[in-house]
Amino acid sequence: MTMTSFQMLTRIVNSYNDEERATAIAENRDPLLLPHLTPHITVQEKVLASKVVGIKPQVTEIIGKLPNMKSDTRKTYVGKEYQYAATAFVIDGLKTVLRSEKDKDLDNSISWSISGKAATIDDNGNLIPVAGGKANVTASYISLKYKNGKAIPQVKKKTIPLQIIQNATAIGFQKPVVVANPNTTKATQVSFKISNVTPKKATYNVTSWKVIAVDEAGKDITDTITEDGYKKDAPGITIDAKDKNGNFRKDAKITIPAGTNAKTVIKVAAYTDGGVMATGYIYVTEKTTTVGAANITVEMGKTAKIEPKINTNNDTRYWIEKEITEVKGENGEKFDISKPMQYEYEPVTYSVDKTATKFIRVTKDGTIIPLQVTKASGVKVTIKTLSGKTAKVKVVVTAPAPTSTN
Numbered sequence: 001m002t003m004t005s006f007q008m009l010t011r012i013v014n015s016y017n018d019e020e021r022a023t024a025i026a027e028n029r030d031p032l033l034l035p036h037l038t039p040h041i042t043v044q045e046k047v048l049a050s051k052v053v054g055i056k057p058q059v060t061e062i063i064g065k066l067p068n069m070k071s072d073t074r075k076t077y078v079g080k081e082y083q084y085a086a087t088a089f090v091i092d093g094l095k096t097v098l099r100s101e102k103d104k105d106l107d108n109s110i111s112w113s114i115s116g117k118a119a120t121i122d123d124n125g126n127l128i129p130v131a132g133g134k135a136n137v138t139a140s141y142i143s144l145k146y147k148n149g150k151a152i153p154q155v156k157k158k159t160i161p162l163q164i165i166q167n168a169t170a171i172g173f174q175k176p177v178v179v180a181n182p183n184t185t186k187a188t189q190v191s192f193k194i195s196n197v198t199p200k201k202a203t204y205n206v207t208s209w210k211v212i213a214v215d216e217a218g219k220d221i222t223d224t225i226t227e228d229g230y231k232k233d234a235p236g237i238t239i240d241a242k243d244k245n246g247n248f249r250k251d252a253k254i255t256i257p258a259g260t261n262a263k264t265v266i267k268v269a270a271y272t273d274g275g276v277m278a279t280g281y282i283y284v285t286e287k288t289t290t291v292g293a294a295n296i297t298v299e300m301g302k303t304a305k306i307e308p309k310i311n312t313n314n315d316t317r318y319w320i321e322k323e324i325t326e327v328k329g330e331n332g333e334k335f336d337i338s339k340p341m342q343y344e345y346e347p348v349t350y351s352v353d354k355t356a357t358k359f360i361r362v363t364k365d366g367t368i369i370p371l372q373v374t375k376a377s378g379v380k381v382t383i384k385t386l387s388g389k390t391a392k393v394k395v396v397v398t399a400p401a402p403t404s405t406n
Helices: 005-026 102-108
Strands: 039-046 059-066 074-077 080-093 111-114 118-119 126-129 132-149 150-167 169-175 177-180 190-199 208-214 238-243 247-256 265-272 276-285 288-292 298-299 309-312 316-318 347-350 358-364 367-370 378-383 390-398
Touching: 005 288, 074 126, 102 190, 111 118, 126 150, 169 276, 177 190, 190 265, 190 276, 208 238, 208 247, 247 265, 247 276, 288 378, 288 390, 347 358, 358 378
Parallel strands: 074 150, 177 276, 298 390
Antiparallel strands: 039 059, 039 080, 080 126, 111 132, 118 126, 132 150, 169 190, 190 247, 208 265, 238 247, 265 276, 288 309, 309 316, 347 378, 358 367, 378 390
């Protein structure tokens, strides 16, 4: 038969009084019986490591006794587990803590509950945050108040306010890829702003911004970058990413100096306290005036490739790409920028409408893969540069040519 909290507490009180009477007789003094004592509860919070499949979470930190701090709001994080352990004891009129092995039975009589849906808690005080928000953890227990020698049970509670924080699991820049054009007379400024956050209301703090770059010849020019804000006379690229208090903002301004040549590529990264990062690229390319490509006819069973023609103020070139090697950041960390490529002229992307997807598939490099024969009018593929210049290419898919039978 399961013992109630009141029965358990009564048993402990009676046991304590029996021991105290025997001790008082042996010491030739009056006994200090439990009617003069007041039961109390203290709650301790333990932070458990994040769960890993197959590995039991271990205690990594004990962050204090609760609820000694009446107005304190505890910060807890989604992805970690917490455990609340309650300890029962009594205090006499002289503030002396009295606790015996039998008092441990009372520890198990604590009832745990939590408000809202941001976290769950079980009978053993194990709390699992599941979403950002606020919640209150409550430990309920029975206390005895004595009146005229009679024990009167009272339900008491200790409440711990929580702020549950959901760290971002992914972040991204509002515009992760930007094209800048060479300018011989003045600097060019490009902005990156973090806006794509997963989950939407997740919390994150930017702990650093990093910029690396290679010039038109593929040479690492990262060591010429100035990271403490724009300087008019700076010899190379500058990044302005701190507020007036010296803290990193959630946006950064990259200034590209006058005279920077086409094919220069700049990689920008924002790092957060939650371990996720956003990356973006600036490609310095010749300014595109128009883009186009010849129409294509392709037989079933064969492939064809779109060859975009990029027109600039200086000349007309077919789109080309050149792979560049891995470079290192200021702390020796490696950045693989072999993809995306180093561009002299704007890179392009390809897209088709829903109807066209029934007839062709277009790969990232512009290869046309026929799926079925089209009408003579064909279907359309859209070519688009990073700066927004577009063109339509007609693709006609024909039946395979008949094979000769000799």
